[in-house]
Amino acid sequence: MPEPLVPGAQPAPAPQPSPDEPSALLSPTSLQGAALVGCGSALPVASLSNGELIGLVDTSDEWIRSRTGIGARRVAGPGETVTSLAAEAAGAALAYAGWLPADVDLILLATSSPDDLFGTAPRVQAALGANRAVAFDLTAACSGFLFALITAAQYLRSGSFRRALVIGADQLSRWVDWEDRRTCVLFGDGAGAVALQACEAAADGVLAFRMHSDGSRNACLTLAQGEQQRPLVGQYSAQVGGFSPIRMNGQEVYKFAVREVPAVLAALLAHTGIAAADLDWLLLHQANQRILDAVADRFAMPPERVLSNLASYGNTSAATIPLMLDEAVRDGRIQPGHLIASSGFGAGLSWGGALLRWQGRPGLRMNATA
Numbered sequence: 001m002p003e004p005l006v007p008g009a010q011p012a013p014a015p016q017p018s019p020d021e022p023s024a025l026l027s028p029t030s031l032q033g034a035a036l037v038g039c040g041s042a043l044p045v046a047s048l049s050n051g052e053l054i055g056l057v058d059t060s061d062e063w064i065r066s067r068t069g070i071g072a073r074r075v076a077g078p079g080e081t082v083t084s085l086a087a088e089a090a091g092a093a094l095a096y097a098g099w100l101p102a103d104v105d106l107i108l109l110a111t112s113s114p115d116d117l118f119g120t121a122p123r124v125q126a127a128l129g130a131n132r133a134v135a136f137d138l139t140a141a142c143s144g145f146l147f148a149l150i151t152a153a154q155y156l157r158s159g160s161f162r163r164a165l166v167i168g169a170d171q172l173s174r175w176v177d178w179e180d181r182r183t184c185v186l187f188g189d190g191a192g193a194v195a196l197q198a199c200e201a202a203a204d205g206v207l208a209f210r211m212h213s214d215g216s217r218n219a220c221l222t223l224a225q226g227e228q229q230r231p232l233v234g235q236y237s238a239q240v241g242g243f244s245p246i247r248m249n250g251q252e253v254y255k256f257a258v259r260e261v262p263a264v265l266a267a268l269l270a271h272t273g274i275a276a277a278d279l280d281w282l283l284l285h286q287a288n289q290r291i292l293d294a295v296a297d298r299f300a301m302p303p304e305r306v307l308s309n310l311a312s313y314g315n316t317s318a319a320t321i322p323l324m325l326d327e328a329v330r331d332g333r334i335q336p337g338h339l340i341a342s343s344g345f346g347a348g349l350s351w352g353g354a355l356l357r358w359q360g361r362p363g364l365r366m367n368a369t370a
């Protein structure tokens with residue numbers, strides 16, 4: 001019995017969890033896995049081709065395709081926002097899983113381009129009508145979705161929550177310098193989401209993971225607060241809010257990716273005893289086809305088992321992994337029980353990997369991105 005705070009007072013009875021409270025849903029030991037049971041995605045309508053970019057910067061379709069594999073990217077137009085794209089993707093994941101909005105306990109939105117710096121996830125919660133869910137943002141650039149998936153899985157494994165929507169959504173067209181040919185050709189807008197459900201340990205869909213950060217190399221890739229000051233009164237001044245456009249040392253990031261991604265995946269395979277030959281799919285952050293090819297080579301993965309939609313959408317930052325997952329699930333490439341090696345990497349610098357097993361219902365073949 002805890003000591004009363006006021007001497008002589010009766011200690012308050014321990015609060016009894018209401019059945020409506022997500023944290024009361026499970027005992028910590030009952031379910032210790034997190035199953036991937038639904039997915040969804042959303043894209044802006046406008047598709048900007050490499051050819052159309054030639055009118056903006058000194059570039060060519062040949063340069064962009066040969067260096068990156070990118071052929072086009074989606075750009076959000078009026079009325080299309082991180083909130084609207086994230087809500088559409090999450091709504092599709094919800095429907096895939098067969099959940100109602102009220103079933104959702106947790107909404108984690110990975111984004112580096114929020115509609116509101118105070119948090120965009122609550123807007124998504126409201127748009128979905130998922131009133132019981134706690135909703136918050138997580139920022140880790142292009143590693144964001146994987147970090148959010150791993151984070152959500154911990155809440156499910158601990159018994160705190162039963163159902164989570166994990167979303168990766170970015171609108172980097174807001175923050176690209178459209179006069180910088182080294183970066184503006186790379187990025188696109190979009191959103192993807194996964195529905196994650198608590199399950200028995202034997203059915204766990206997040207078999208192993210690793211997460212890393214190296215802030216000493218932060219300058220390689222930034223979308224940083226500007227330094228402008230505005231005078232206040234006397235000797236006081238305050239920083240003016242606002243971010244400078246994306247700046248990237250492409251070669252450094254490239255070298256970092258082709259070194260760290262194979263290392264993190266190799267560590268996961270060694271940890272689990274799974275052989276690369278047993279993987280069904282390589283699902284990497286979609287930044288550059290040359291990076292995908294280099295990692296695939298390292299594990300002798302044939303090209304048909306390496307998922308890529310770079311040609312259509314470019315680098316949608318936190319959205320790439322769930323967007324690609326959704327496409328491959330809905331067109332029937334990824335089947336229930338398939339084993340997926342995934343890795344995210346990017347600004348921070350940050351990187352991580354996870355071995356995932358897809359457990360969503362089969363047979364939902366529809367065009368998610370139409």
Ligand code: ACO
Nearest residue numbers: 059060063141142181182185250251253254287288346347
């Ligand atoms: N069109 C034509 N020429 C170009 C373009 C362009 N769009 N962009 C750059 N060039 C030129 C450069 O100016 C340079 O010319 P110079 O030699 O006369 O100066 C030349 O092409 C070579 O430039 P590099 O930067 O060396 O080109 P590189 O082969 O490295 O390719 C790229 C650049 C595609 C960016 C590559 O380095 C890359 O993919 N890096 C990794 C990016 C990445 O993975 N990011 C992931 C994280 S994103 C995130 O976290 C938000």
